[in-house]
Every structure is written in structure tokens, then in C-alpha cells.
Amino acid sequence: MATKPAFDTASIHAGQVPDPKELSRGVAIHRTTSYVFKNTEHAANLFGLKEFGNIYTRLGNPTTAILEERITALEGGAASVAVASGTSAIFYTVITIAKQGDHIVSASNLYGGTYTQFDAILPDFGITTTFVDVTKPQEFEKAIKPNTKLLYLETMGNPALDVPDFEAISKIAKKHKLPLVVDATFTTPALLKTIDHGANIVINSLTKWIGGHGTAIGGIVTDAGNFDWSDPKFEHFTKPDKNYHGLRWALDLHDSLKPIAFALRFRTVPLRNLGASLSPDSSWIFLQGLETLSLRMAKHVENTRKVAEWLAKHKKVSWVRYPGLKSDPTYSVANKYLKKGFGGVVVFGVKSGREGGSKFIDNLKLFSHLANVGDAKSLALHPASTSHSQLSEAQQKAGGLSPELVRLSIGLEDIDDLLADLEQALSLT
Ligand SMILES: Cc1ncc(COP(=O)(O)O)c(C=O)c1O
Incomplete structure (x- = not known):
């Protein structure tokens, strides 16, 4: 097999090898809340991020991990985290990056729930949004303020179906050292790999075409691993994080992990402490969907x-x-x-x-x-x-x-x- 399998191969195989003990070819559903620690040192290492492994299904699950690895391969990213809905993937993405007093520039043609989240809920957290016409990339640039922390758009605005000029908008994001966050639900990686066109964070509602049969709700976020969070304006990444042992995500992580600082903070702060975790049964449904x-x-x-x-x-x-x-x-x-x-x-x-x-x-x-x-x-x-x-x-x-x-x-x-x-x-x- 080629070192990097093609899309159709990855959609069936990425992230999974047949279970070495049971030899089961299909993906197993790990219906468990928690995982036995080998000893107290092992437990402490897992909690201290010194070792990666399973702790508790709210933070991660082996069935969900296969889904996360498969989507990472299909999007061409560096790491993914699955959550209970596309909606929670969006909210957790925003609060992984932004805090009280921060600002977002977003396309105005959004899924209604996302619009309400940005327009009516985030202001309660002190995060405000300027909505702009996605067909006019220069409007994104005009709306950027000193406290802007991300640019946001959908690959095909729901419901008017306008397609943005990704490269023009990503150029603006790069110029202002801001991450471009893209909701790719309407295209899926099968039609468009937005990371190739400058996206830094990609969100998919798994509920739609990826699941494909209207039988489960879920969301996933993919960190492209191509954004440097070490600019002091990203305080969640450069100041000691009270949510996680005072870690400065962009500065203190091992160099090999710095590119996925966003995915690590997303899992360890909002997912761990706010808790919209995806059920392993739903992960299995989405893996079935991905195969076709x-x-x-x-x-x-x-x-x-x-x-x-x-x-x-x-x-x-x-x-x-x-x-x-x-x-x-x-x-x-x-x-x-x-x-x-x-x-x-x-x-x-x-x-x-x-x-x-x-x-x-x-x-x-x-x-x-x-x-x-x-x-x-x-x-x-x-x-x-x-x-x-x-x-x-x-x-x-x-x-x-x-x-x-x-x-x-x-x-x-x-x-x-x-x-x-x-x-x-x-x-x-
Ligand atoms: C473009 C888009 N993004 C996100 C969502 C939210 O996804 P979920 O229903 O999985 O929370 C939707 C739902 O319709 C959507 O259309």
C-alpha cells in the first residue's frame, strides 16, 4: 500500500487494525465509562499528559478514537476531537480560542443555530461577533479589530449556498495572524479538503452526510496543525491555563505536540469540563457512514x-x-x-x-x-x-x-x- 492511502482507502481503513486479541474485523463498540489504571504512577502520568491513554469516556474512547483518526486522515489534518453534536463542536472551538472581551468575524450566511450561538449566546460570555457578506472577502478584513481572535465561515452557506473564496479569506487570516475556522458540513472532506485552501480548524457536523442516514447526532473538529498559537494575543495558549495545571499550551508543550495545541486544549478544557462527549455507539454509526x-x-x-x-x-x-x-x-x-x-x-x-x-x-x-x-x-x-x-x-x-x-x-x-x-x-x- 502507498504510504499515504488515497481517500477511499482511508475512509474504510484509517485508524483501525483488526483487533489483535479477538481478531474482529469490524470496529468494536467500547461501551465503557472508564478504564483500569495499571498502577498509581500510570494514573498520574495519564492525568498529567505525560502518557496518552484512556481515562474516562467523556475525554476519549477507543471506538471514538478510530473515528477521530479517520476524519483526521480524510481532512488531511493533524488531530481531531469528536463531540456530541456539530453545535457543541462549534461552541467548544470558539471557547478553546476566545475569552471574555474577544471578537469573531463571521460570514452572515450560517446555519441558524450557529447564528444564534454567535449573535445571542456568546455575548453573554463577553464574546461578540461581526457578521459580514461571505462573497466579499474584503469585508472580513475591514471587520477585524485588535481583539479579533478568529474568522469563521461555512463551506456552503446554509441555506443560501454561497461558496466562499477560501484562499482570498485565508490570505486575510494569515496576514492578521488569525485562525480560519471552517464549518465543512455541507461539503464533507469527500467534496472539499479546506485545509488545502488555508483552513486552520475544520468542523463537521457528523449528523449530516458523514453519518448519512439520519440516525445519530455528532460533531467533530479537526486541527490542521498549521497554526502558531504563540502570539501573546492568544491568552488561552500563552498565559498559564488555570483550567489545566497552569500549562501554557503554545509554549510549554513538547515541540512535537505544539502543532496540535488547539486539539489538546479542546479535549482537555471544554470537552473534559463541560462534557458534551460522543457516545461510542454513535461513533460506530459514523464509522459505518464513512465507509461509503x-x-x-x-x-x-x-x-x-x-x-x-x-x-x-x-x-x-x-x-x-x-x-x-x-x-x-x-x-x-x-x-x-x-x-x-x-x-x-x-x-x-x-x-x-x-x-x-x-x-x-x-x-x-x-x-x-x-x-x-x-x-x-x-x-x-x-x-x-x-x-x-x-x-x-x-x-x-x-x-x-x-x-x-x-x-x-x-x-x-x-x-x-x-x-x-x-x-x-x-x-x-
Ligand atoms: C452547516 C451546519 N453546521 C452545524 C450544524 C449543527 O450540527 P448538529 O445538528 O450536529 O448539532 C448544522 C445543523 O443543521 C449545519 O447545517
């Missing part, structure tokens, strides 16, 4: 492109957004980065407006009306009244969310059956 990720993504992409092209020609449809349509405002940027396809979500508006959109959703038969994306089953949602309903009208507009927007997550069913369902529901609008 690129096969499934190719079919999601093919079906979604066909649906988008079909909708674009439909007489009852007023507009369609899909980054793979040549007419789409972000097509040229998307085409630069998304060489393996433009994702599995399409959004559109019907000519009869919001009311028509509701009628359309209510009449779907094969599509399920629910709040998720990335399932093998096709899904539909009206974000303005559901996932993004906490946002004001102005905030929805800034994120590219119009009141009539209908979001479709296209599954793996036969395309003719999908188009037939869309046709009968549209005919009633």
Missing part, C-alpha cells in the same frame, strides 16, 4: 444537479440557487474549489411565494418534511419558519434567506421518482 461516504456523495451530487436543472426550467419556479448551476452567482468560485461536485442541497422559490412554498411542502409524498440535511432519504424544509426562525427578517435577508425559500436535501432515491414527487407537489402551487 464518497460513493454516497457522488450520487447525492448527481441527483441534486439533476433536480436543480429540472427546477430551473420549471414554469412554477421563480428562482433556484445551486452552486453547480452556471447561472448561480457563486458558480465561478464554486467551480474553482468543488472539483468533485456541488453538494446535495438545492434551494428555490415558487412563483406563488411563501404560501405556494408551504403548499408545495405539504403535498410532498416521497420527500420527508423535517429539519435535517444529508440523509439517504430526500428531505424538504421551509427554513424561515423553522431552522432560521430565531433570526430577524433583516438577519435572514443578510444571510440570503428569503421568506419563500424552500430547501431540499436530495437523497439517494431514483431520480425519476424524485422528479415525479416534485412535479405533483409543484402542480398544486
Whole structure:
């Protein structure tokens, strides 16, 4: 085998060798809370980070460790930490880096829950956010202040599906010595490896295409290992950390660990002490999903492109957004980065407006009306009244969310059956 296995090989093998004792080929689920210490010295070494090993499943678990290693390989990163949801992965990422008095510059077109976290919850912790238009990289630079600690964006803004110019924004991040944090949920590493385009931290909600079947909630963060945290402005990394034996993460760790200072602090401070740990049963589900990720993504992409092209020609449809349509405002940027396809979500508006959109959703038969994306089953949602309903009208507009927007997550069913369902529901609008 080549020294570095290709994506499809890593998605099946990375992080796992058959169990040497039981010879089990499948990944074992380690349903345990804790692990026996060999002696008191072993216990003290594990707690003191002098030795790596299992202590307690809130901090790490052998089944979850395989998932973490596999995602690290697929993203091309240095270390990953899995948590109980994509949402907790985002929150823990922010508080691993930022503290009271700090500031974030973020794209405005975010998943509604992330927007609320940044806009309404983080201010309670003294962390504020300036939201900018992701299609205008210079807006990120203009919004940077002396207390800014990270730049944040999604690979395909949920729900308007704008694709950012990653390299232009990463150039700004580098110039200002700030980490670029990317939520890659909508593309997964099968369609885009954002670390190749300058991301420092990559977040994936495992709940969506990686799990792929709508059966488990989880999130994971990958440290690219390419950011130097030793600038004094990153106080969590350069001042003695009260949360962990007064360790200065960017300065005191062994040189071999300094590149993954973020991942180590993420696991040892928020995950350990706030506790949103991933169940090993869910880790197993996500590992099953990963084995077929690129096969499934190719079919999601093919079906979604066909649906988008079909909708674009439909007489009852007023507009369609899909980054793979040549007419789409972000097509040229998307085409630069998304060489393996433009994702599995399409959004559109019907000519009869919001009311028509509701009628359309209510009449779907094969599509399920629910709040998720990335399932093998096709899904539909009206974000303005559901996932993004906490946002004001102005905030929805800034994120590219119009009141009539209908979001479709296209599954793996036969395309003719999908188009037939869309046709009968549209005919009633
Ligand atoms: C882009 C994006 N990021 C993060 C999340 C949150 O993930 P989770 O539901 O696993 O908490 C979502 C959920 O829809 C999402 O769409």
C-alpha cells in the first residue's frame, strides 16, 4: 500500500487494525465509562499528559478514537476531537480560542443555530461577533479589530449556498495572524479538503452526510496543525491555563505536540469540563457512514444537479440557487474549489411565494418534511419558519434567506421518482 492511502482507502481503513486479541474485523463498540489504571504512577502520568491513554469516556474512547483518526486522515489534518453534536463542536472551538472581551468575524450566511450561538449566546460570555457578506472577502478584513481572535465561515452557506473564496479569506487570516475556522458540513472532506485552501480548524457536523442516514447526532473538529498559537494575543495558549495545571499550551508543550495545541486544549478544557462527549455507539454509526461516504456523495451530487436543472426550467419556479448551476452567482468560485461536485442541497422559490412554498411542502409524498440535511432519504424544509426562525427578517435577508425559500436535501432515491414527487407537489402551487 502507498504510504499515504488515497481517500477511499482511508475512509474504510484509517485508524483501525483488526483487533489483535479477538481478531474482529469490524470496529468494536467500547461501551465503557472508564478504564483500569495499571498502577498509581500510570494514573498520574495519564492525568498529567505525560502518557496518552484512556481515562474516562467523556475525554476519549477507543471506538471514538478510530473515528477521530479517520476524519483526521480524510481532512488531511493533524488531530481531531469528536463531540456530541456539530453545535457543541462549534461552541467548544470558539471557547478553546476566545475569552471574555474577544471578537469573531463571521460570514452572515450560517446555519441558524450557529447564528444564534454567535449573535445571542456568546455575548453573554463577553464574546461578540461581526457578521459580514461571505462573497466579499474584503469585508472580513475591514471587520477585524485588535481583539479579533478568529474568522469563521461555512463551506456552503446554509441555506443560501454561497461558496466562499477560501484562499482570498485565508490570505486575510494569515496576514492578521488569525485562525480560519471552517464549518465543512455541507461539503464533507469527500467534496472539499479546506485545509488545502488555508483552513486552520475544520468542523463537521457528523449528523449530516458523514453519518448519512439520519440516525445519530455528532460533531467533530479537526486541527490542521498549521497554526502558531504563540502570539501573546492568544491568552488561552500563552498565559498559564488555570483550567489545566497552569500549562501554557503554545509554549510549554513538547515541540512535537505544539502543532496540535488547539486539539489538546479542546479535549482537555471544554470537552473534559463541560462534557458534551460522543457516545461510542454513535461513533460506530459514523464509522459505518464513512465507509461509503464518497460513493454516497457522488450520487447525492448527481441527483441534486439533476433536480436543480429540472427546477430551473420549471414554469412554477421563480428562482433556484445551486452552486453547480452556471447561472448561480457563486458558480465561478464554486467551480474553482468543488472539483468533485456541488453538494446535495438545492434551494428555490415558487412563483406563488411563501404560501405556494408551504403548499408545495405539504403535498410532498416521497420527500420527508423535517429539519435535517444529508440523509439517504430526500428531505424538504421551509427554513424561515423553522431552522432560521430565531433570526430577524433583516438577519435572514443578510444571510440570503428569503421568506419563500424552500430547501431540499436530495437523497439517494431514483431520480425519476424524485422528479415525479416534485412535479405533483409543484402542480398544486
Ligand atoms: C452547516 C451546519 N453546521 C452545524 C450544524 C449543527 O450540527 P448538529 O445538528 O450536529 O448539532 C448544522 C445543523 O443543521 C449545519 O447545517
